[in-house]
Amino acid sequence: MESINKRSYMQKLKAYKRNPISLVLSLLVMLSTILTIGILLFLIGYIMIKGIPNIKPELFQWEYNTLNVSLMPALINTVIMTLISLLIAAPIGVFSAIYLVEYAKKGNKLVSIIRITAETLSGIPSIVYGLFGLLFFVTALGWGMSLLAGAFTLSIMILPLIMRTTEEALKAVPNSYREGSYGLGAGKLRTVFKIVLPSAMPGILAGVILGIGRIVGESAALIYTAGTVAEIPKGSDFLFDSTRTLSVHMYALTSEGLYVDQSYATAVILFIIVVLINCLAGFISKKLSKV
Amino acid sequence: MTKYKESIMKAIFFAAACTSILAVTLICLFLFINGIPAMTKIGIFDFLMGTTWKPNNTPPSFGILPMILGSIYVTAGAAVIGVPIGILTAVFMAHYCPSKLYRILKPAINLLAGIPSIVYGFFGLVVIVPFIRDTFGGDGNSMLAASILLGIMILPTIVGISESAIRAIPQSYYEGALALGASHERSIFFVILPAAKSGIMAAIVLGIGRAIGETMQSSWLQETRQECLPGC
Numbered sequence: 113m114e115s116i117n118k119r120s121y122m123q124k125l126k127a128y129k130r131n132p133i134s135l136v137l138s139l140l141v142m143l144s145t146i147l148t149i150g151i152l153l154f155l156i157g158y159i160m161i162k163g164i165p166n167i168k169p170e171l172f173q174w175e176y177n178t179l180n181v182s183l184m185p186a187l188i189n190t191v192i193m194t195l196i197s198l199l200i201a202a203p204i205g206v207f208s209a210i211y212l213v214e215y216a217k218k219g220n221k222l223v224s225i226i227r228i229t230a231e232t233l234s235g236i237p238s239i240v241y242g243l244f245g246l247l248f249f250v251t252a253l254g255w256g257m258s259l260l261a262g263a264f265t266l267s268i269m270i271l272p273l274i275m276r277t278t279e280e281a282l283k284a285v286p287n288s289y290r291e292g293s294y295g296l297g298a299g300k301l302r303t304v305f306k307i308v309l310p311s312a313m314p315g316i317l318a319g320v321i322l323g324i325g326r327i328v329g330e331s332a333a334l335i336y337t338a339g340t341v342a343e344i345p346k347g348s349d350f351l352f353d354s355t356r357t358l359s360v361h362m363y364a365l366t367s368e369g370l371y372v373d374q375s376y377a378t379a380v381i382l383f384i385i386v387v388l389i390n391c392l393a394g395f396i397s398k399k400l401s402k403v
Numbered sequence: 404m405t406k407y408k409e410s411i412m413k414a415i416f417f418a419a420a421c422t423s424i425l426a427v428t429l430i431c432l433f434l435f436i437n438g439i440p441a442m443t444k445i446g447i448f449d450f451l452m453g454t455t456w457k458p459n460n461t462p463p464s465f466g467i468l469p470m471i472l473g474s475i476y477v478t479a480g481a482a483v484i485g486v487p488i489g490i491l492t493a494v495f496m497a498h499y500c501p502s503k504l505y506r507i508l509k510p511a512i513n514l515l516a517g518i519p520s521i522v523y524g525f526f527g528l529v530v531i532v533p534f535i536r537d538t539f540g541g542d543g544n545s546m547l548a549a550s551i552l553l554g555i556m557i558l559p560t561i562v563g564i565s566e567s568a569i570r571a572i573p574q575s576y577y578e579g580a581l582a583l584g585a586s587h588e589r590s591i592f593f594v595i596l597p598a599a600k601s602g603i604m605a606a607i608v609l610g611i612g613r614a615i616g617e618t619m620q621s622s623w624l625q626e627t628r629q630e631c632l633p634g635c
């Protein structure tokens with residue numbers, strides 16, 4: 113038995129014969145999709161095949177020198193840089209989203225200014241952030257090329273991302289939650305922290321993870337603010353040491369042109385980190401849709 | 404006491420919200436303070452319209468017209484490559500794709516969006532540049548290489564946003580077109596796509612914005628050459 117709304121390939125072909133434009137259009141659609149997927153597979157495959165044989169134990173030695181070209185310091189610096197940037201950006205982003213959603217009155221002029229500035233921030237190219245960081249944090253505040261200057265620059269960069277995702281998450285919390293909380297006698301602050309924030313947490317986390325992805329991938333802004341010294345920051349004033357993250361490490365290796373094999377290996381590590389971050393974000397937002 | 408706490412916290416939230424205003428003001432302030440004097444010293448016209456960038460010459464000349472034109476050419480090239488492929492892929496994702504395939508494709512496109520630009524740049528350096536060198540001659544570092552790479556880079560942005568714009572069009576549009584005798588392709592391309600126009604335009608603008616802001620791979624692929632490009 114054939115179902116009535118299913119067409120056989122012969123029928124489809126006949127319909128296309130009468131309608132050549134449709135045939136061309138659908139061929140174009142197929143072609144571009146195959147192209148997109150092909151490029152993706154080729155890119156991943158190429159980097160994996162060239163990179164995985166180059167991942168050697170000496171790449172993970174504690175100290176960087178020109179013999180082992182270790183990426184370990186860069187890896188650790190990436191983690192430190194991510195933590196500090198999040199420590200700065202996450203509270204500010206979440207708090208400003210709370211202000212925008214829970215406190216600000218509708219039609220407030222200031223709110224629209226905040227929205228516009230946040231959108232401006234998300235549109236600024238990262239190299240301009242690098243220049244700004246160099247002018248402000250590195251020179252004007254006198255921090256020098258340092259972990260702290262890089263982290264502050266990055267936190268301004270990811271601030272709009274965290275703000276927007278948190279805003280969406282807060283808006284998705286049904287109003288009945290808030291009303292219920294007020295009805296039980298809780299104040300505004302208690303309602304926000306005990307009721308609204310916990311139920312918006314998966315959305316906020318997904319935003320933070322997206323922010324981590326951007327930090328890990330950033331290179332242009334960091335070259336001018338955090339420098340390119342391939343060492344793990346040490347000592348009591350480690351915040352003012354120059355560091356390089358994994359992306360900057362890869363930029364330095366490739367620009368020098370001497371360590372192409374190690375560049376491939378670094379690309380693989382970066383890629384794996386991005387895949388992990390993506391999986392984590394997907395997992396958390398899946399949890400969100402279940403709630 | 405609680406009242407006190409409430410108002411303190413409100414002030415903190417407010418201060419946090421003002422951070423983005425502060426950041427934009429600071430960025431503008433510092434860029435303008437440092438940029439305007441240089442511009443006036445060189446002369447705004449000489450700066451924007453000058454065709455040579457030779458800071459070491461005497462007298463030095465600082466014309467950024469070649470760079471402006473270079474940005475425009477490369478971005479236009481990236482748009483020519485990335486926009487049609489991106490929109491057509493979005494159409495596939497929204498209206499052709501079986502749901503089983505979609506469950507693989509969607510995360511794959513997201514992944515493509517998450518790959519750091521440095522990895523893309525490296526890919527361009529080791530794959531696209533040699534490819535162009537072998538196919539078209541020359542040394543391979545070219546606007547073409549940069550355009551192709553940026554076209555690939557903006558694909559996921561355009562696919563993602565266009566797809567959600569296409570999905571936002573009510574199903575009744577499609578059904579109505581089918582009922583009037585249009586084929587599947589015709590209903591999509593002549594009814595749904597025009598209806599989703601504004602969303603798709605937003606996708607294109609965001610994609611192009613990303614292309615203009617990219618530096619790393621352009622610096623590798625174009626050898627930051629500053630002579631005047633043909634056509635200016």
